[in-house]
Amino acid sequence: MEYVQPIRDKSKIERIKEILKHQSYRDYFMFVMGMNTGLRISDLLQLKVADIKNKTHITIMEKKTGKDKRFPINGNLRTEIGAYVAALDEQDFLFPSKKTDKPITRIQAYRILNDAAAKVGLQEIGTHTLRKTFGYHFYQKTKDVALLQELFNHSAPSVTLRYIGINQDVIDRAIEDFSL
Numbered sequence: 639m640e641y642v643q644p645i646r647d648k649s650k651i652e653r654i655k656e657i658l659k660h661q662s663y664r665d666y667f668m669f670v671m672g673m674n675t676g677l678r679i680s681d682l683l684q685l686k687v688a689d690i691k692n693k694t695h696i697t698i699m700e701k702k703t704g705k706d707k708r709f710p711i712n713g714n715l716r717t718e719i720g721a722y723v724a725a726l727d728e729q730d731f732l733f734p735s736k737k738t739d740k741p742i743t744r745i746q747a748y749r750i751l752n753d754a755a756a757k758v759g760l761q762e763i764g765t766h767t768l769r770k771t772f773g774y775h776f777y778q779k780t781k782d783v784a785l786l787q788e789l790f791n792h793s794a795p796s797v798t799l800r801y802i803g804i805n806q807d808v809i810d811r812a813i814e815d816f817s818l
Contacts, residue, residue, distance in 0.1 A: 642764035644774035644803050645755075651771070653758045658750070665750045667722045668733050668742075672768030674715040676776070676789060678702060679765035683741045688728040690719050703791055773802035 645651050651673070658666035672682055680701040690696060694716075696709045711719065722732075731741040742750075748765050755763035769790075777786055777799075787798040799805050 641762065642766050642770065643762040644770035645760065645767060646774060650758045650760060654754045657754045657757055663722065664733055667718065668747065669751070669768065670718050671715065671732070673771050674712060675709055676769050676772035677709070678769060679744055679747050683733055683744065683747065685732045686728070687723045687726045687730045687732060690732070691723045691728065705791060770802050773798070777802055777804060
């Protein structure tokens with residue numbers, strides 16, 4: 639398994655949004671939803687319209703941990719949700735496959751994200767990139783690693799900082815300024 643990075647550059651996030659919006663509203667919404675919730679892709683893909691329509695929080699049982707999670711939906715995301723689900727039925731998956739009556743697979747989500755990222759010159763992108771991008775920018779805004787650790791259900795702050803790429807940023811800056 640390759641190590642994936644968060645998208646650190648907000649202008650690249652915006653460019654990916656534009657690419658995905660032109661390609662597919664479903665793909666665009668998956669990107670926006672993933673980056674604004676920090677949910678794992680396995681949890682994101684299982685969501686149905688009823689799970690988010692007219693809600694202030696997303697309540698799920700995490701597939702990986704089996705733990706209950708209640709996550710607030712921010713105002714901008716509520717607006718995006720309202721537009722996206724307007725023509726969908728309550729029992730519909732948010733990210734339906736075009737071939738089956740199930741949601742898209744993790745592999746398809748990976749392809750969608752990786753293809754769009756490649757178009758803006760990003761590498762090391764995968765399905766965890768959405769979650770890591772959420773965490774990276776949340777941390778940059780709040781500097782609250784303890785809260786982010788709790789949101790991610792991580793065992794220690796060091797795990798969270800490594801996961802969102804902050805440790806790598808520190809290492810990169812240190813080596814860049816180091817010379818013998």
